[in-house]
Amino acid sequence: MSIKGYLGKIEVGDNLPACIVGIINISESSFYKGSIKISKEELEKVSIQMIKDGALCLDIGAQSTRPIQIYGGEGRVDASTEQEMIENALNVILDVVSSYSNVEISVDTMRYNVAELALKRGVQIINDISGFKKDPKLADLIAEYDASAVLMAARKEPGDIFLIPEIIEELRKSVSLGLDAGIDPKKISIDPGIGSWEARDYHHDYAIINQLEEFRILEKPIYIGISRKTSIGKILNNAPPEDRLYGSIGASIVALINSAHIFRTHDVKETLEAIRVAETIINYKE
Numbered sequence: 001m002s003i004k005g006y007l008g009k010i011e012v013g014d015n016l017p018a019c020i021v022g023i024i025n026i027s028e029s030s031f032y033k034g035s036i037k038i039s040k041e042e043l044e045k046v047s048i049q050m051i052k053d054g055a056l057c058l059d060i061g062a063q064s065t066r067p068i069q070i071y072g073g074e075g076r077v078d079a080s081t082e083q084e085m086i087e088n089a090l091n092v093i094l095d096v097v098s099s100y101s102n103v104e105i106s107v108d109t110m111r112y113n114v115a116e117l118a119l120k121r122g123v124q125i126i127n128d129i130s131g132f133k134k135d136p137k138l139a140d141l142i143a144e145y146d147a148s149a150v151l152m153a154a155r156k157e158p159g160d161i162f163l164i165p166e167i168i169e170e171l172r173k174s175v176s177l178g179l180d181a182g183i184d185p186k187k188i189s190i191d192p193g194i195g196s197w198e199a200r201d202y203h204h205d206y207a208i209i210n211q212l213e214e215f216r217i218l219e220k221p222i223y224i225g226i227s228r229k230t231s232i233g234k235i236l237n238n239a240p241p242e243d244r245l246y247g248s249i250g251a252s253i254v255a256l257i258n259s260a261h262i263f264r265t266h267d268v269k270e271t272l273e274a275i276r277v278a279e280t281i282i283n284y285k286e
Contacts, residue, residue, distance in 0.1 A: 003261070005186045005221040008104035008124035008148050010056050012189070012221045012261045017279060020272045021057040021106065021264040022050035023227065026089050027077070040092050047096040051103055053269035058093060059127055061108035062086050083114050090121050106150070110134045110158075112141060119145040126150070129158040129193070131174030139181035149178055150223050150262075152191040159193055162204055164211050167192055171218055189221040189262060196230040205231035209251055212258035225264040226251045227271070249274045257282065 004013035012019045024046060026038055047058055062085035063077055077085070086107060097103050106125035107118040112135050115126045119141065129152040132139045142149050151174040153167045154160060161167050171190045178188050192215055196202045205226075215222050226232070232247040233239045239247070245267055252263055252271055256278055265271040 001216070001219060003216060003219055003221060005189060006148060006184075007057060007150070007187075007189060007221070007223075007262060008106075010102075010104055014261070016261070018256060018260070018275050019057065019262045020055050020268055020275070021059050021223075021262060022046075022053075022055035022268045023225075023264055023266045024050075024058055024060045024089070024093070026060060026062050026085050043089055043092040044096055047093050050268045051096070051100055054272040055268045056102060057104040057106050057125065058097065059106040059108055059125075059264055060086060060089050060093065061127075062089070062114075063109065079111050079113050082109065082111060083117055086114050087117055087121075090118065090123070094121060110138075112137055115141055119147055124148055127191075128152065129191070130154045131171065132177040133157075133170075133174065136177055136181075139178045139183060142178070143182035146184065146187075148187040148189070149183055150189045150191055151175065151178065153193040159195060161193075164207060164214055167208070168215060168217065171215070175218060175220060189223045190215060190218055191223040191225065194224060194226050194229055194231070202229075202231035202234050205229065209255050209258065212255055212260060216259055221261040222259055223262040223264065224252070224255050224260040226255060227263075227265040227267065245270060253278050 002014045010019055062082045097105055104125055105123045106127050107123050108127040109115055110128055110130045115138055125148045126142055127150040128138055131151040131154045133154045133156055153171050155170050161170055175188055179185060192208045194205050227248050228241045228244040232244040232251060236247050249271060256275055263271055
């Protein structure tokens with residue numbers, strides 16, 4: 001079984017170079033302070049640099065979902081504030097991306113009003129970390145715009161499931177919600193949900209990465225967000241986010257070997273170079 005699909009217009013899947021998605025956080029409450037970009041100048045600079053470094057997609061997020069049990073709960077924003085933040089960022093980033101024919105924009109949101117704004121502005125990818133569980137109407141909206149969806153595993157809230165069979169089952173339900181709404185089957189990618197979410201701890205990340213190949217049963221491209229997560233820091237003597245680059249790259253290579261197709265990262269150049277070397281060696285034939 002060969003897995004193929006589309007992230008916007010980007011073809012992703014088996015026997016294709018891994019797709020690198022650059023993270024652009026516009027929330028001041030993001031767990032990794034080095035990733036926060038708010039001003040017009042910062043957004044322009046990081047967008048151009050990530051594209052030059054090889055990102056094929058830029059993922060914009062305005063709502064911090066950092067683990068409350070680790071970083072505290074301040075920083076959550078309401079729907080109208082999230083919409084305003086995304087609109088301001090899109091005003092800058094859409095202009096940058098218009099100069100590049102092969103680059104997509106993704107918006108990371110669980111809210112209908114934010115997704116609608118983004119899709120109306122021409123964004124072709126919605127990254128819903130609730131997997132349509134918070135607002136199933138998002139699926140109808142994405143189908144209406146013939147856009148792509150990245151669906152993260154959730155039962156009711158992001159990260160509220162633990163065991164691999166449960167994660168697969170909830171992803172299956174999320175995919176079904178998308179298909180029932182009319183989303184193109186080739187435009188759905190799945191995200192097992194790496195991260196120390198409020199309902200679980202970091203140990204589950206190791207199992208997910210180690211057993212990532214099991215998610216191939218869903219026949220969808222596998223999207224991974226490992227970059228600088230808590231589980232990386234735990235292995236490195238509780239290193240803070242700013243000291244988790246090399247650990248993140250190590251985990252990314254394991255994920256690549258175990259079937260990941262799309263990598264969401266703060267560090268585009270470093271991650272891309274490591275993955276391209278690994279791909280070349282994996283596929284080398286004398």
